[in-house]
Amino acid sequence: xxxxxxxxxxxxxxxxxxxxxxxxxxxxxxxxxxxxxxxxxxxxxxxxxxxxxxxxxxxxxxxxxxxxxxxxxxxxxxxxxxxxxxxxxxxxxxxxxxxxxxxxxxxxxxxxxxxxxxxxxxxxxxxxxxxxxxxxxxxxxxxxxxxxxxxxxxxxxxxxxxxxxxxxxxxxxxxxxxxxxxxxxxxxxxxxxxx
Amino acid sequence: xxxxxxxxxxxxxxxxxxxxxxxxxxxxxxxxxxxxxxxxxxxxxxxxxxxxxxxxxxxxxxxxxxxxxxxxxxxxxxxxxxxxxxxxxxxxxxxxxxxxxxxxxxxxxxxxxxxxxxxxxxxxxxxxxxxxxxxxxxxxxxxxxxxxxxxxxxxxxxxxxxxxxxxxxxxxxxxxxxxxxxxxxxxxxxxxxxxxxxxxxxxxxxxxxxxxxxxxxxxxxxxxxxxxxxxxxxxxxxxxxxxxxxxxxxxxxxxxxxxxxxxxxxxxxxxxxxxxxxxxxxxxxxxxxxxxxxxxxxxxxxxxxxxxxxxxxxxxxxxxxxxxxxxxxxxxxxxxxxxxxxxxxxxxxxxxxxxxxxxxxxxxxxxxxxxxxxxxxxxxxxxxxxxxxxxxxxxxxxxxxxxxxxxxxxxxxxxxxxxxxxxxxxxxxxxxxxxxxxxxxxxxxxxxxxxxxxxxxx
Numbered sequence: 099x100x101x102x103x104x105x106x107x108x109x110x111x112x113x114x115x116x117x118x119x120x121x122x123x124x125x126x127x128x129x130x131x132x133x134x135x136x137x138x139x140x141x142x143x144x145x146x147x148x149x150x151x152x153x154x155x156x157x158x159x160x161x162x163x164x165x166x167x168x169x170x171x172x173x174x175x176x177x178x179x180x181x182x183x184x185x186x187x188x189x190x191x192x193x194x195x196x197x198x199x200x201x202x203x204x205x206x207x208x209x210x211x212x213x214x215x216x217x218x219x220x221x222x223x224x225x226x227x228x229x230x231x232x233x234x235x236x237x238x239x240x241x242x243x244x245x246x247x248x249x250x251x252x253x254x255x256x257x258x259x260x261x262x263x264x265x266x267x268x269x270x271x272x273x274x275x276x277x278x279x280x281x282x283x284x285x286x287x288x289x290x291x292x293x
Numbered sequence: 294x295x296x297x298x299x300x301x302x303x304x305x306x307x308x309x310x311x312x313x314x315x316x317x318x319x320x321x322x323x324x325x326x327x328x329x330x331x332x333x334x335x336x337x338x339x340x341x342x343x344x345x346x347x348x349x350x351x352x353x354x355x356x357x358x359x360x361x362x363x364x365x366x367x368x369x370x371x372x373x374x375x376x377x378x379x380x381x382x383x384x385x386x387x388x389x390x391x392x393x394x395x396x397x398x399x400x401x402x403x404x405x406x407x408x409x410x411x412x413x414x415x416x417x418x419x420x421x422x423x424x425x426x427x428x429x430x431x432x433x434x435x436x437x438x439x440x441x442x443x444x445x446x447x448x449x450x451x452x453x454x455x456x457x458x459x460x461x462x463x464x465x466x467x468x469x470x471x472x473x474x475x476x477x478x479x480x481x482x483x484x485x486x487x488x489x490x491x492x493x494x495x496x497x498x499x500x501x502x503x504x505x506x507x508x509x510x511x512x513x514x515x516x517x518x519x520x521x522x523x524x525x526x527x528x529x530x531x532x533x534x535x536x537x538x539x540x541x542x543x544x545x546x547x548x549x550x551x552x553x554x555x556x557x558x559x560x561x562x563x564x565x566x567x568x569x570x571x572x573x574x575x576x577x578x579x580x581x582x583x584x585x586x587x588x589x590x591x592x593x594x595x596x597x598x599x600x601x602x603x604x605x606x607x608x609x610x611x612x613x614x615x616x617x618x619x620x621x622x623x624x625x626x627x628x629x630x631x632x633x634x635x636x637x638x639x640x641x642x643x644x645x646x647x648x649x650x651x652x653x654x655x656x657x658x659x660x661x662x663x664x665x666x667x668x669x670x671x672x673x674x675x676x677x678x679x680x681x682x683x684x685x686x687x688x689x690x691x692x693x694x695x696x697x698x699x700x701x702x703x704x705x706x707x708x709x710x711x712x713x714x715x716x717x718x719x720x721x722x723x724x725x726x727x728x729x730x731x732x733x734x735x736x737x738x739x740x741x742x743x744x745x746x747x748x749x750x751x
Contacts, residue, residue, distance in 0.1 A: 121529045125536055125568065132561050140557075221554045228554045 114178075115270035123277045126240070130281055133236070134288060137229050144225050149293045151226040159210045160290040163203050164282060167241075170199030171279040174248070174272045181260045181268050189268070190255040193248055196275065200245045207238055230289055237281055244278040247271045294656045296367040298374035303657045304384050305360025306650045310738065312353035312391070313643070317731050319346040324724040328717050337399065344424050345398055350638060351422065352391045355433075357646030358467075358503055359387075359440055362460060364653045365510050366444045370451025375443050383436045383443075390432040394425055416477050420484070422492055423474040430474060437468040455524040456513075459531055460506035466499030482550035489545045496637070497541060497566060497608075501534045504604070504645045508577060508597060511652045515594050517585035526576045533569035541566050544616050548625060556618035563616045567609030570641075577601035589748040590655060590662035592671040596648035599679060603640025611636055611686065623701050628693030628716075636686040639678075647737075654741070655748075664745025671740040677733030684726045692719035 113120065141148045177192035214231075221228050251271045254260065260268045294300065319342050325332050326339045333342070367374050374380060397406045403424075410426035412418045417427055425433070441464060448457050473490040509527045513520055543559025577598050588594060611633040615624040624630070651671065655663045662668065700712040707715070 118525050118529055122532050125533050125565075128568070129536060129562070129565055132564060136557060136561055222552045228557065232554065232558065 114265075115273045116266055119270040119273055123273060126277060127281075130236075130284075133233060134284065137233065137288065140225050140229065147224060148226045151224065151230075152290065152293060155230065155290050156210050156213070157290050159206050160286050163206050164286050166199045166202045166206070167279045167282050170196045170203070171276050173199065174275050177251075177255075178265065178269055178272050181255075181265045182262050184261045186255070186258055186261065189260055190252055193252040193255055197245055197248045197252065200241055200248065203241055204238070204245075207234070207241075233285055233289060237278070237285055240278050240281065244275045247274055294368075296373050298377040298380075299364050299367050299653075300657060301374065301377050301380040301384070302360040302364035302653060304381070305356050305363065306654060306657075308384070308388055309353045309356035309360060309646060310650070312349050312356065314734060314738070315395070316346055316349035316353060317727075317734055319343075319349065321724070321727050321731065322346075324720070324727050327713075327720040328724065341398055341403070344403075345395055347422055348398070348424065349395065350643075354642050354646060356387070357642075357649065358464070359383075361503075361507050361646065361649035361653070362440070362444050362464060364649065364657070365460065365507070366447050366457055367451075369454045369457040369510070370448050372447060372451035375446040375450065379439055379443050383439050386432065387436045390429055390436075394429045397426065398424075415475065417475055420474075420477070420488055423488070425474075433471065434468070437471065441465060441468055454520075455527060456506050456509050459502050459509075459527055463499045463502030463506060466502065467495060470494045470499065485549045486546065486551060489542055493542045493545055494539070496642070497538045497563075498534070500642060501538065501569060502531055504600070504641055505530045505534070505573065507645050507649050508573065508600065511593060511597050511648055512577065512580045514652065515588040515590065515597070516580045516583065517588075518580045518583050522583075523580060526572070526580075530569050530572050530576065533572055537562055537565040537568060544618075544621070547618050547621055560617045564613060566616070567605065567613050570605040570609035574601040574605045588662070590652060590668070592663070592668045592675070593648060593652035595672055595675055596644055596651050599675060600640060600644035600648055603636065603644055603679060603682070605640075607633065607636030607638070607640035607682075607686065611690075614690075623697050624693065627696045627700075628689045628719075629697070630693075632686045632689035632693055635689065636682055639682045644679075660747040662748040663740070664743065664747045666745035667740050667743040670736055670743055674733045674737035674740060677736060678730050681726050681730035681733060685723050685730070688719045688723040688726065692716045692723075695719070 173192045173196035177189050177196065180186075180188035180192060214227075219227050219231075221231050248271065251260075251268055254267065322333060322337065323339055323342045323346055326334075326342065330339075363374065363380055397410070401409070403419075406426060407413075407418045410418075410428055412427060415427055417430055418424060423430075441461075444464070445461060448461060470491050473487045476487050478484050478487075505527050509523050512518065513523050539562075540558055541563035543555040544563035546555035546559055578601065581594060581598060615621050615629050615633065655661065663671070695716045696712050699707045699715055700709060
């Protein structure tokens, strides 16, 4: 009897997180979209240069970072699920694991940058490297901001702020973290792999 | 008014309007000098008159911002201003310093002024918009700090609303970025690089926060829409402004000797700068459409809607026109820039100050709103000035397109002055439209002296 009422087939549609964070995410996506379009535009007139220098990028590091970010997103999604189930210990634990994945990303990226900068590559080396450094650096800064947000969420979660009664802030932060992940999933094939 | 100390805003507003008149008069002088080169020469040469025109603009807007803040902050913080006396003292210091500076510009040659005012001790003069002598620059810093001290302490002892926080960040940013006007390295590339930290990060950065905060305040007061809704919009606008505007500084770094990547960074980020302005337009119209009451001050609502639209057109659309590096390669420093500058400053900053004055001044004079007769006159001035600036912008845009073609893009490019003579017709049309603007401004001032049945104090 109760199961019939509990498992309502179509739960009411609602926007997870705050409307404002979605505006913010859309603005961020738009900024990156313009950057990606500029990349395509520049590549069209420098195809050989782009193909040549793309070979010098560390695709394994890129792939590893893709894995790290997707795993991080999975943990953060688990954290939101835990909140809806009022499983409070799991909220904070999953946020922390998500944060670790972000930190792993930064370390891998750090090694990658060290190799490139060590080889004397800079924003002014050529157009391909200009885009490689700019795009990955802007994304890097977004990972960093995402981790700051996860830290705040973690502190709040430890205080027991989130649960089925209140998940707005958690969902907003999680949505931002997924955006960081989404951007990388476009950026990695575009800059490292596609030719 | 709710708090007695809000009254200190009144002299600031009056001074702002007075200096605005000066700005327009000098605008008409230089507009005429475009076509009659020796008009008023040698008494007032073009370079001096232009400096007076732009400096008066900045100073009257600063008076407007300060007046607006002195009016808004006590009401938002729900407490009296920390020190009304300090505010009044700063008013007189700023006014006297400003007037002395303008007299200095007009009375002695600029080089003499530099020598007299200690430019030898710390060389800060001689750069566009930052021409002020050292004592004036120091005076601006003192006035700004005393002002910020005053309003910050007011907020600290009272209620802290999102709107006053955004305003404070904007005003503190204004003061901090002005400090770059004291940094004048010998290397002209480095000089220009940081010069934009004052100029760009003011008008395409922190001033937009001031604009957003004032707009939000007046919309709350006149529409009765929930504060939470308005604050959410304000946050979105602030975020969009900062995402696009900060790195958008790069659109000034295309041809000054900085690395080439600025052409990409500047183009990409500044291309997005219209978005926060568009959000402001949508914001203003949305809130007015959802209004919960009919505020008797219709003129203030008109200015609020007007600033939304005109800021988007002037700063957003006209800025975008020439912001991409490949376009700017041809348009840099032409009349296209002048067209953009006129509509952007009027739409974003002149209009938002006039909106604050329109909303606050009747209350400061003891009534909720001016009489219907006075408001009709004020709305006439709104339409005259706004239409005039639209046409000034269109004429200058036409002049700019022709200039780019004749002087830069054609197969047989003409020298600068030869191209200028060919587009003189547009300068004449701009000048006459400027006269219409002045008529609008005179009607605006007249609207303060019109009687009739007034709305009772709220």
